[in-house]
Amino acid sequence: MNKGYKLLVLTSCMLALVVVSLGAYTRLSNAGLGCPDWPGCYGFLTVPNESHELSVVEENFPNAQVEPKKAWIEMIHRYFASLLGLLIVVLCIIAFKYRFSNGPHVSPRLKHSIGLLVLVLFQGMLGMWTVTMNLQPFIVMGHLLGGFTILALLVLLLLRTHHSGITQARPNQHRSFLLAIFALCVLIIQIALGGWVAANYAAPHCSGLPICSNIELFSIKSLLHLPVGQSNYEFGVLPFETRLSIHFLHRIWAVVTAVTLFWVSWRIFYKEQNVEIQSAVKLVCTFLVAQLVLGGLIVHLQFPLLLTLFHNIMAALLLLAMVRLCFLLTSKQGVAI
Structure with a gap:
């Protein structure tokens, strides 16, 4: 069971990354309502x-026009997401x-798998609401964060499966672990902000580097203008x-994230004299560097x-790298230098 189970978890991780990528492509190609x-x-x-079939569509959706390319993008995403859900059911x-x-107590693997199953069911509901609520930005961002969470939890399950025999340290007393968790939280906020940008179709509205061309229009007050009360949110409704x-x-938060991750990485690299942990930091x-370059480009x-x-x-890869670093910092493992 062990080898087959590890292969199944690895396959689920790879499929989850594909699903997250397809979800991003669906949003970016404006195929969410395909x-x-x-x-x-x-x-x-x-x-x-x-x-x-088109006659049935015309009868049941009189105001709709089938766009095959967008529709196939959306359906392929759904097919892969459904397959991922099935694999998570099998894991459970x-x-x-x-x-x-491993003894009289319930395996942590079961608790982890049940958590994944509950999350993937809720993610399916978010996927439905994304369509039925016509790309409401709060739902779209929640759907994005749900996909990232499922991917991170599957990778964490993979790490636990491959390191099941390792003695665990006490992370609440481990300074490096706390620093890594802090950096992970900062990164999650940045990912959520990126999701909010995508959900509101806000990317092209801030052109120019390093600040927006029309930066005089920036205001904290305008951020309180929420996208609510509309019948359709496709292409954005905010001013x-x-x-x-x-x-x-x-x-702005990208700068905060970069500074935080580099600082935490530097502290951990020189504090933890462990080959595997230092490799995870690198x-x-x-x-992080690749992500900053991509953002500028x-x-x-x-x-x-x-x-x-x-x-x-x-x-997504940066998130997984941070999850792996946090995991390694809770384990007495690796080869000491």
Whole structure:
């Protein structure tokens, strides 16, 4: 069971990264409403293209126009997300079967798997609300954060599976661990702000480097203007100055995040004389530099879709690198220098 289980967890991690990437591509290509219903597409399991199918669409969705490209982008995302949900169900069943494999107490693996199952069910509900509420930004951002959380928890499960025999230290007394957790929280806020930028279609409203071209429009007060009370939120409903302020806040916190992660990485690198931990620190810094470069290029090149997609993927990889570093700092492992 052990080898097969590890392979299943690894496959789930890779699939989760694909789902997060497809979700980002769906948002960036404006395909979120490619299928106006859920879980099918205009009442079908695939995108309708036959004449009799289009007749049904015209009857049931009289004001809709089928856009095959956008619809397929959305449906492919749903197919992969459904497969991921199925794999998480299988992980939960296996964990339940071997729940007492390490003694009389319930295995932490089972608790972890049940948490993942609950989260993926809620993520499915968010996916439905994203469509039925016509891309309401709070729901869209929640859906994005849910996908990142599922990916992070699957990677954490993979780490626990591969390091199941390691003696655990007491993280609440470990200064390096607390520093890493602090940096992780700062990074999560930055990811949430990035999700808020995407959900409100605010990226193009802050052009120019290092500050926005129309920075005089920035105001804290405008950030309190929330996207509510609309029937459709596609392409954004907030005024220009609010979207500019949202984007610029994301840039400000990016500086805070970069400074925090570099400082914490430097402290941990020289405090923890451990090869694996130092390697994890280097990986965090590498992903952070790549993310900063991508962010600058995206603005300079006027927000090309492919680079923006890589920016989303790099955010996920940076999050996973930080999760791995936090995990390693709770374990007495690695080869001492």
